[in-house]
Amino acid sequence: MPPARRDDCPWCGSEHLRTRLATDGFTLDECHDCAHSFQNPATEGPYERRPGRRRLLATARVMLPFPEPESWLDVGTGDGAFPAAAKEVFPYTSFDGVDPTGRVERARAADRVEEAYAGDLTNPHLMAHLRARYDVVSVLHHLPHTPNPREHLRAALTALRPGGHLLLELPDPEGTFAQLFGRWWHPRTRPRHLVPLDNIRAELDTQSCTIVTTTRPRLAPTYRIIARRQAA
Template identity: 45%
Template sequence: MSDEHEPEPQPEAQPGPSRAEQVAALRPAYQADLARGLDRFFEPERTTCPWCGSSQLKTRLRTTDLLQHKPGRFTLDRCQDCRHTFQNPRLSGEGLEFYYRDFYDGLGEKQLSNTFAGRTQMYRQRAESLLPFASAPKNWLDVGTGHGHFCESARTVYPGTAFDGLDFTDGAELAERAGRVERGFRGSFVELAPEVAGNYDVVSMFHYLEHSTEPGLELEAAHQAIRPGGHLLIEVPDPDSRYARLLGRWWLPWLQPQHLHFVPVANLRRRLTDLGFTVVAEQHAEPHDPVDLLAATWLALDAVAPRDDFPWQPERPNAFRRTLRGAMVLAGVPALVLGTLLDRFAVRPLSHRLGVSNAYRLLARRD
């Protein structure tokens, strides 16, 4: 009997390298970077506020990298006049590359992608906040889109809207290939804005401005990209949250060294008005993410437990340290569970009334 119609055997998929193998492969490059010192990762310290120009600055926080545990110490200063909080000294271009490397892509891509993919309800809620003001936008640009998971969820709210995404990393390109966005732009929004001037009904920036080196220029770019009558939707950490003071360096939204600017809501409202926007909605309770106590507990526990294996460490932790870390994390589970319960059921319903909302959202119309 002829077997000419039988399917040809397919080669078995080869498993990718293990995490330990990935870390070992990355270690030489990281150690070479660190051998050159950390000074080149920072710009000169500022003596004036980048938002209003005042020289009345005061240190608000000193901390370390509590998530990746890359070496370095970071300072946040606050302007005594306009209350803008900013990283000082700020990361340089080399510093941004070093501290972002293997967080959203590379070694950390899978974990972060899974985390973002599981936040469908939050993404829908963000999209629905526009409904009272624009029920059927033609097109929408999501700036800082990551892997495009917001756009994928927002399409269920606005099925007739074309969603594009922009990001500094290759996430936007991955989002386009996955079909989550129509077009995925990789690069700078400030540089892209002249090419797409007046093209969009909506531009969104969800937890993007705090990462920007020049948030004022990003707002100008948004004004350029949005057609008259269109909307700008912004969500950022709220530096006036009481949790920022009560939890100190363990407050997750500080996210050092990635977050460079923390803009009080009054400052952002005034800047938008000056640019030619009208703020039509301000929300505090709705964008609150109920993770503050859980995250603070985890960050504190992770800080005292022996380090996990990372390529920016000179060598892999030995078996004893790995076992000790596992035991300490296991012992901290009851505290993590308690933090989760308090976040979701005790604090969340009262977050705005208690003044602990960790984010705010503004919707502005381009006049």
């Protein structure tokens, strides 16, 4: 049975929606109150994103100014391409991965991650197991492909130790790429959600996090945030 349309915003719950984009393949609605955009109804199918090694290394290097982490969890790790690259930058860090698919088991078999967790990070049992275990949690282009990105963001923060750092990358709904080329997103990379930067900032603030850096190149399709969870 195909997913049904929803009448409220998955981020703030408002029922004030408008159609932002409609094509033959999908419809993107936008919330009038918080500007969150989302596929309505959500399209189904696998998500594949295969950034090059150079891009992955560059992402890992943004954490070099901070204390070297002992433990790092990559959320939505897939086959572990990012941890494999990040190990070249942080050779003494222990990398674990969580993914809703069985690809994470292949990542462990290939020694790309030490511990592999197949499932939804918002699962209460998994959250309890991973609570406050990691110095760094990375969520790279995974939130937009989850059913509830706000809930998944909170789950990622749960895995952070006090004083730990969250590394986020998301497609920028206000960027040039989304404005001009959104209708031509490939189905396997098309995000279910486009979360405005201000919404992420506000949520991190309510979750006792301090935003350390925000990177938002004008012509880039993404934005990046590094936030620190307040120490106990």
